[in-house]
Amino acid sequence: AENMLWGGRFTQGLDPIMEQYNSSLPYDRLFYAQDIAGSIAFARANHNNGILTKDEFAAIEKGLQQVKQEWAENRFEIKANDEDIHTANERRLSEIVGKEIGGKLHTGRSRNEQIATDMRLWLREELRQIEGWLVQLVKTAVQRSEAEIDVLMPGYTHLQKAQPVRWSHWLLSHATAFSFELERLREVIKRVNKSPLGCGALAGNPFKIDRAAMAKELGFDGLLYNSMNAVADRDFVFETMQWGSSFMMKVSRWAEDLIIYSSLEFGFVRLADAYSTGSSLMPQKKNADSLELLRGKSGRAFGHMAGLFATIKGLPTTYNKDLQESVEPLIDHIKTLGDSIQIATGVLSTLTISPEKMRAALAPEMLATEFADYLVRKGVPFREGHHISGRVVALAEDNGVPMDKLSLEQLKGIDSRLGDDVVECLDYERAVELKDATGGCSKSAVREQIHILKQTLG
């Protein structure tokens, strides 16, 4: 126990399985650069308040840069008692600058504030990158919706043909959902980027450390104002996972739509080879694995979120080692999110559409509502119009013909207010263009959506 960082009161070493069980270095080494940046900021602040001399600080800074270099070049040598990234870095620093100086780095500091600092710094950068990818996804949908604005397709409720819409309207329905996630993400980043550094193990720092200066050096956007909260809090992890789960839920629904639309039965879209796979047995198959994985990985994202809630619920304040169990799920969650957003963008930007198949899937029955609306325009109450239109549908069904094959006489036989001009109801373009109130699927309403999304993208 002599050479453990905290070995002073211990007489025996760790049980080997316990050592491995306790160690977080295999994954928190990912934060080596953040840990070193935090240590340099901390040492600088401890120099400014007189704990470290100018030369000691200079030696520590230089030593830490060397440690960082070793990690970056993959030649950092991990030793038996390197429990986590904090102890590993400090152990190595002391080897480089000597224990006399190295032993002063941790003055007034705790690993509890260090891990919270490292995770926040790392997460901030990851989320900023993810924000950029999410912007790309929404942009891709917006670009397609502009280029393919003339294409009509069936709109569905209950997965039953409902009313004709523009393909662009479908694209933008999901782009809108994604843009809400973009707004949420921007809020999350603000709260992730607060500094716990200078809060100590739980009670605060006794050496008049300048927390604001450290926060500024590390690019934090403000401080956490209660030291107990600062080391106990994993809101920034929760919020990220709640956000990520919400995004995955949405992208999963989007993927499900495209899985259906890419089936041979629908044939509305075709995935690029780059995002599909074949079958080892059935030569004709082209499977939408990218989309199925988006759907599947959403479950994994939700799982990490639920797991973290279970881990933290019931913990006494403040730091408990259970909190270490928030690290791996977070790393995995972020990887899942970053990959998923890029895959979704790749799928969307490379798929091809079949406007003919979409058009062919439109059925005259999807215009039944137009008959009711037609009668409304002639002064008939909507309920009555709905009923009359229902009889039109029933008559077509009885005669075994599509609705647009009924004669004008047959229509007039149902209700005399169905005049000569009723045939105009059988025009899909017209049905779509009539939905021109804000939020609808007419060309002008779709363009308005595009305009609003572009504003969100900034």
Ligand code: ARG
């Ligand atoms: N590896 C630890 C974690 O991830 C760092 C904090 C350890 N603190 C402690 N008091 N043992 O949470």
